[in-house]
Amino acid sequence: MAIPRWLPRRKPIGSQRNWSGHYRWSPRTTLNPRSVDELQAILTRARTTGRQVRPVGSGHSFSAVAVGEDIQVLTDHLSGLIDFDHRAGRVTLAAGTKLWQIPHLLAGTGWAMENLGDINRQSIAGAISTGTHGTGLRFGGLSSQLAGLAMITGDGEHLKVSDQHPQLLDALRVTLGACGVLTEVTLQLVPDYDLHTSQCLQPIDEVLDGWEQLNTDNDHFEFFWFMRSQQAVTKTSRRLPAGTVAQTQAGHSRLVQRGQDLTGLVREEVISNAGFAAICRLGNLAPQVTPRLNDLTTRGWGQSERIKNWATAFASPRRVRFNETEFAVDFQAVPEVLRELDRALRDRGLSATFPIEVRSAAADSGWLATSQGRTTGYIAVHRHAPEDFADYFATVSEVMSAYQGRPHWGKWHTLTAEQCATRYEHWEDFLRVRQCLDSTGTMLSPHLREVFGL
Numbered sequence: 001m002a003i004p005r006w007l008p009r010r011k012p013i014g015s016q017r018n019w020s021g022h023y024r025w026s027p028r029t030t031l032n033p034r035s036v037d038e039l040q041a042i043l044t045r046a047r048t049t050g051r052q053v054r055p056v057g058s059g060h061s062f063s064a065v066a067v068g069e070d071i072q073v074l075t076d077h078l079s080g081l082i083d084f085d086h087r088a089g090r091v092t093l094a095a096g097t098k099l100w101q102i103p104h105l106l107a108g109t110g111w112a113m114e115n116l117g118d119i120n121r122q123s124i125a126g127a128i129s130t131g132t133h134g135t136g137l138r139f140g141g142l143s144s145q146l147a148g149l150a151m152i153t154g155d156g157e158h159l160k161v162s163d164q165h166p167q168l169l170d171a172l173r174v175t176l177g178a179c180g181v182l183t184e185v186t187l188q189l190v191p192d193y194d195l196h197t198s199q200c201l202q203p204i205d206e207v208l209d210g211w212e213q214l215n216t217d218n219d220h221f222e223f224f225w226f227m228r229s230q231q232a233v234t235k236t237s238r239r240l241p242a243g244t245v246a247q248t249q250a251g252h253s254r255l256v257q258r259g260q261d262l263t264g265l266v267r268e269e270v271i272s273n274a275g276f277a278a279i280c281r282l283g284n285l286a287p288q289v290t291p292r293l294n295d296l297t298t299r300g301w302g303q304s305e306r307i308k309n310w311a312t313a314f315a316s317p318r319r320v321r322f323n324e325t326e327f328a329v330d331f332q333a334v335p336e337v338l339r340e341l342d343r344a345l346r347d348r349g350l351s352a353t354f355p356i357e358v359r360s361a362a363a364d365s366g367w368l369a370t371s372q373g374r375t376t377g378y379i380a381v382h383r384h385a386p387e388d389f390a391d392y393f394a395t396v397s398e399v400m401s402a403y404q405g406r407p408h409w410g411k412w413h414t415l416t417a418e419q420c421a422t423r424y425e426h427w428e429d430f431l432r433v434r435q436c437l438d439s440t441g442t443m444l445s446p447h448l449r450e451v452f453g454l
Contacts, residue, residue, distance in 0.1 A: 019060045027072035034077045044156035055181045057123025061410035064447040089189040095125035095182040103311030111189040112310045115139040120315035125182040130410030135359035136220040143173035148186035154438025171433045173366030179437040192242035195313035200303045204232045208335040224355040325393045325412045326380035327405035328370035334377035354382035367426035370406045417453025
């Protein structure tokens with residue numbers, strides 16, 4: 001296996017940025033390996049020369065988890081379908097495959113991913129490694145769908161792990177890229193399905209009082225709330241047999257169907273993106289009118305109903321850029337946490353033109369999964385990308401810490417290793433595994449050294 005020179009195979013990309021634009025950096029070296037062998041050579045060379053390597057998928061994290069100031073490894077060429085086991089319902093994908101590509105790869109197979117989040121631009125490896133999740137009390141995060149993986153460790157070794165070794169697989173479900181670079185992932189799929197999704201306005205007190213029941217009664221439940229507003233936008237989804245979409249469309253005239261499609265397009269593109277961007281800009285210029293703008297946005301969401309196949313039902317376009325922090329708390333505590341957060345933000349005169357997003361998830365077995373060992377509620381707050389978010393996010397973090405909140409690894413946070421260690425049962429176990437796979441710290445960026453206290 002040839003050891004590559006420290007020159008990229010194509011013109012260096014130079015300065016990089018994450019999706020929100022908050023982090024901008026210029027790696028000393030940017031490499032885009034075209035094969036697993038080439039990636040292995042890169043990591044072997046880095047280890048022997050004392051360099052640090054940071055892989056990046058799509059750069060959609062809001063934290064500095066993908067920032068690589070020494071060697072940045074892109075995964076553009078490590079993408080696509082590797083294997084499909086129709087009998088077992090398992091698909092093996094190259095780690096750089098983007099989430100939006102997976103439905104196309106599974107089309108016509110009769111199989112589907114169990115759950116997804118509302119953004120699909122991430123790479124599958126990045127989404128799994130940072131603990132990305134959707135919503136639904138019976139479903140874990142994306143890492144819970146992992147049935148096997150392959151990686152090149154920080155020590156340059158090729159490692160394959162299956163569910164025949166459950167403890168090691170649990171250790172590596174969520175790693176922040178601190179153990180090596182994933183090269184492939186095997187996902188356990190479920191039979192194809194459609195989603196019947198309804199969206200409506202409900203009084204926030206009813207939503208909080210009915211939090212447990214709303215999650216129990218629906219396969220997927222989430223809500224959006226502009227604090228200080230008396231209304232929340234709820235989104236409920238029920239899983240249906242695949243083919244329901246076609247049957248529904250067959251029962252409508254073509255004209256009616258086109259009208260419904262146009263209404264959905266207007267709501268998605270004009271209200272949720274173009275119109276929302278204008279509201280955010282106005283809120284930046286005149287913060288005192290933010291509460292009124294938030295009421296306007298809430299009413300604009302209105303009521304809707306649709307049936308879509310899983311392939312297009314979960315994700316929504318996000319054209320208004322923002323920064324985000326998110327915490328996982330005990331499921332039962334969500335109403336209390338939100339009321340306390342509302343009080344804290346009011347007391348400090350803080351608000352935002354983005355709503356708080358609230359979701360749920362089943363307990364996960366991954367050692368660093370944010371829902372590890374407990375049924376979980378997720379509370380995410382956003383700030384328009386041009387705005388300063390320091391005070392707003394710091395207040396959120398302060399409230400969440402009082403409830404042992406675990407930060408989403410791909411979202412902005414400032415928790416220390418000491419704080420995290422008390423919130424994860426297997427924290428020290430993970431650090432030992434990490435050390436075994438990356439004994440010289442090849443995979444440790446400044447951000448990861450801070451997170452893990454190394």
